[in-house]
Amino acid sequence: MAMLNSLGFILGTTLMYATPLLFTSLGGVMSENSGVVNIGLEGMMTFGAFAAATVGYFSGNPWLGFLAGGLASGFLGFLHALACVTFAANQVVSGIAINFLGPGLALFLSRKFFDGATMTYNLPIEMKMPKYFNNMLPEGTFVRQVLNQDISVFMAFTLVLLIWFLLYRTKLGLRIRAVGEHPKAADTLGVNVSRIRYLCVILSGVFAGFGGASMSLAVASNFFQTLISGQGFIALAAMIFGKWKPHGAMVACLIFGCAQAMTIFIGGTGLRVPQEFLSMAPYILTLVILMGFVGRAVAPASDGIPYIKDES
Amino acid sequence: MGKFIKRLFSGTIGVTIFSIVIAFIMGGAILLLAGYNPVQVYMVMIEGVFGKPKNMAWSVIKATPLIITGLSVAFAFRTGLFNIGAEGQFIVGSTVAALFGYYLHLPPLIHIPLVFVGGAFAGGCWGSIAGYLKARFGIHEVISTIMLNWIALYGHNYVVGMPGFARRTNISCDIQDSACITLFKNWKFSEVGRTWFGAHPILRDIFKTPLNSGFLVAVLLVILVWYILNRTTLGYRLRAVGFNKDAAEFGGINVKKSIVLSMFIAGMLGGAAGALQVMGVARNISTLAAMEGYGFDGIAIALIGNNSAFGCLFAGLLFGALKFGGARIQSPPVRAPMEIINIMIGTIVFFIAIPRLIRMIIRWREKRKGDGDA
């Protein structure tokens, strides 16, 4: 029973940790499959977390907040697309810019709306993302321990399915991947490379924003300066780890979340492991897994290369 | 002369200057929209940087580690690697410098270089881990350096708390005076020093800051990096690998070794920045709750400096000034959010990313001017 309880806790916590990463990672999957490197996920996630918490607070509706988080980051995604697609920018540089702009704007606006504070006001529980399954699952059972999650968790995993389906089973997905692999080939067949890249990069912002929103509206109940601190980069790593595939990213996020959950679990047992070593474990684990099991990851062939029509 | 200026502005430097100007305009617009007087804000910033000699000293102090982390990122970029890990290398460098600085008891002439080299070497080793992982396992350096940053952070926190090294909660013991590079560190607190400085208030003001020889080291490193990259066979080899590793391999260059070596050097620079910060400013290390951003600022600096060594020097000074001057805008009379600085930095980098836009504008202007002349 105790074993099952522990397992329930670890799985449940894994899901909680993985969710914001997963949304953001899927954002990365979208953008990079269309051939645009998005290192600005961190900035987008931060801005999304802020916008979600703010709109959530003022509207009292978590769904509006969640959407606003996506839209706000979608705006940053638009900027990134503008630079990378229209102006053929160096995509890494533009991403770095987003990483300064996102948090900068978030904190600046936060001070404007929240009385000089770099954090938003706390949301009461009824203004947070709901837990629909809370009451359906019987109290104290294993299933409940695992699945007693915010709705955002289920949304993230549904999104994995949707994006997998989109990329590998639909017309649009075929075109997205074609544009990421060989934009010129797609162009010669009348596929509008710019439009598809715009769409994907903006969507990548939207998903990163959802990732941020699932932090500020579900895991926590407000936005503050260090809420995201590095998760966007972890999500980026997870996407590479997952070989640029939605299901791969999901596995990577789960592994990462599980490492975090294990950290907490071990910290709660009597084992005298220094706190710092527990905290660094997930990162070491990720490196070890990359060394041993994954091998060389292959990005979409044209990932990171601007497509310039007239200079072939 | 006119031709020279024209060439300057259509080149990379022109793009950079243009981006900085746009950033100030954008920053101003945002401040205006938010209800602040941008002119006043900028005046406070400028006054904050240039108003007093000691403020300039502060800007230089702030700039010192940033110049070097910028160099670290730029060096890696020039050799085809993206070093997001300058942050971690900085942390490792500062940790080892603090340990060497505290536990070793040596005369300053030996101690100072030893601590510096120790920190730099540790940073180098940290960096070369990422290089090795890339060369041996093909792990992208972006992932590995992100992971290594966090590992460095927690390792650092562990060291801070080690019994015997922790002076009090969350803060380690100070390094020995013999490892300190702050100018007149003890003398300025002594009776004689105070009396002398009392008579020379401006110098007193300047040396009140933890002004240290770190900036000189930074300038030397800038020259060294420039020299290595452009004048030595080592630089030639690393750049060849950076530009085109297939051709380099074809030409008989050992690509894997070069990747490790180049991450080692980039890491050494990151570590050196950390060591100098400990030796000159902080004198101890303390528990980090989150990344401090030296490495991430370094990325922006490398980009603004166009990945050239001297570019990093100027971009670093710009950053130092923005950071020190920018912090002043939060106090009266303007009370503006200092995050405007990050927005401005982001804007600079953003426009640097799109030189095409700026070139288009320049071309368009020239064309218009040409039409006007005709």
Next chain:
Amino acid sequence: MADVDFTHTTVEMRGIVKKFGSLVANDHIDLTVHKGEVHALLGENGAGKTTLMNVLYGLYQPNSGEIFIKGDKVEVTNPNIAISRGIGMVHQHFMLIPPFTVTQNIILGKETSGPFGVLDIQKAAEEVKAISEQYDLYVDPDQKIEDISVGMQQRVEILKALYRNADILILDEPTAVLTPQEIREFITIIRNLTFQGKTVILITHKLREIKQAADYCTIIRRGKRIDTVEVEKTTEQELASMMVGRSVSFYVKKEARIPGEAILQVKDLVVRDNRNLKAVDGLSLEVRKGEILGLAGVDGNGQKELVEALTGLRRVESGGIFVHERDVTNRDPRDIIDSKVCTIPEDRQKRGLVSDFTVEENIILENFDRKPFSSRGVLNFQAIRDYAGKLIDTFQISPPDGTVRAGTLSGGNQQKVIIAREVSNDPDLLIASQPTRGLDVGAIEYVHSSLVAQRDKDKAVLLVSLELDEIMDLSDRIAVIYEGKIVGIVNAVDADENTLGLMMAGGGQENG
């Protein structure tokens, strides 16, 4: 002759001008193509043929000029418009996506899909199969492009156009990668297509093909249309001088020589490719002092892997490589260069040059850490500049300035930089892999004479090329590679295209 319908012009382009910055790629070009004909566009590399066709296909917008398709004036602002007007284009560098299947590549942009854009790949595959049967272009719809042969890939490209109901097919340098037999087959396919009412525009610089396949030929030189001629009424020599603007000799002058002892010996070599298959499978050969050994073969039969193994870039699984009877198997590239083996790599951009380096810097790529170019780890710029200047003079590299970025040079001059670098190392063995790919006639002549000069200096030369003409013109002996093995070695004087072609397709006698 096909049924050319002179009453209908299918494509008419008038006064097309296309500029890239200051470069005028197309300078008021006119082109008229009639229904049912094979119309060749002849010109050197960079003459502007492909640009003109990209304009017709909507990939580029012309600065001025008009396009009429089937009598209607059309603004072709993007490929979709061209496609809807029945134009299909097969590019020289195939526009195929390697990890996609044949079907996915063919339907991209015109997908068969159900509600919500869900792909119906099954139905699409059937459609692909149907068309491939209709035109006798067999492909396996479910295979990935990266797993099929180049000839097969070309069929996929043609099917892509046919799938879009193209009746005007633009084929850009379609035969560059084919064996003589495949070329013959290909010409039959083209003929077949015209019989079925299609019009074909053939971009090429190969005169023989024009003679074999085309009805009309428009010659373009430096962006300008020189003339349009009826192929039957002209000679190869005439076409050539119109293309180059002067009379050219196809014949490479070369004295007979008696080769000396073997410099390079390869014994039972086995090398695996990127997919871990045996690309070189028990290959043996010898290159002797004072001879050019030409290695003929269809692309993808292990040439690339062989050269990579010889230069130390790829691991040898078994067998041995000996230079001057010294074992250099699995040595690193440095060692091999030091044993006086130099290489002109097949891919200038990828292997040959660091395009962001200056010409000077590229010239010392293999010697930068030696005196006089550096001492104690510090580069000596004066020595580098002097040396580079000398080579630039000797090899007539243009522009004659060592400080320009190598990437800004023309293809021919880039190749000259590589040749200058390799030849001036004074190698005993020179490996030249596709040394003339993508070069114009002048540059090709230059490269050829450089290779012959090496031979005449009593060096050994291994020439790997996909162009059979080149191999036959230059080589003293010709070895044919098929599926990683040498299937035959013949003396050049005894060689004829037919037997070589047969051997290249795997039909040759055993190693003699």
Next chain:
Amino acid sequence: MIRKTGVLLLAVMLLAPFAGPAFAKDMKAAMVTDVGGINDQSFNQSAWAGMERVRDELGIEVVYMESNQEADYAPNLETLYDQENDLIWGIGFMMGDKVREAAEINPEQKYACIDMFYQDPPKNLVGVNFKEQECAFLVGYIAGKMSKVNKVGFVGGMDFDVIHRFHYGFMAGVKTANPECEVLVQYAGAFDDVTKGKSIANQMYQKGADIVFHAAGFTGTGVIEAAKENNRYAIGVDMDQNFLAPDNVITSAVKRVDNGIFNVTRDLKEGKFAGGGNVVYGLAEGGVDIAPTSDKHVPKAILDEVALLKKDVISGKVKVPANKTEYEEVFK
């Protein structure tokens, strides 16, 4: 060289008259926050509340500067020095050393630092400390009394002495109220990791604990989130955190940083600046307490017992342990 020095000296002499301090008119006080920022729902915010009281009640002009990283402490202190404040506060022990350095360099300027106990401070510097263990003791007592399952939890931010005071004070309180009650303890290793705080608390609740006390900054807000979502109880820290979850935060171990700030600044105005030493605020001085909103959830009977206990602590009859050694001496 000589000429250069000469020019420099000339410049110094010319500029010297302008660099001296101007005459202060009204009194001014300022504070530098640590990296948490001004509205951290914790002690920076509490400190600023104290400053605002100083402004409202004493008519002293007040300002603050926020720090983004450790390297900001010194320049921020310097900027405030330039603005001629009468008293400059450093908030948090992290900047204790920097405040002391500033005080030594600028002997005419008065400084104070929260949570910092100085050895031999100069005359112009005062360290202001709190007996966190005393308020933690009281909330521990409440937890011990209110736990229905004899199991409560403590989540610490980072492993060091201020947090140890909370930790062992709390343990002592719990054991005093109910020796049978088990205390689950876990440190998060961070003050800013909400997810971690939430997971740790989740685990504690899952293991059966019904009340969790945190001393963990933002990490602790995660603890309160977990309480809300699991519908259990949590105990807040530093300020009255009931507003974060009115139904779940039963009480808070309040550290009256605001009172500390107010008192020291008022003393300065009245000419009684306690420079050259430290002041320690405990229950007796009103420096720590339990939250005023405690009566919403805690039964009157228990609050009455707490009131008695408070008297005993103040009178010294009950000695509250502040670290592990002291704790083990009492509860073995």
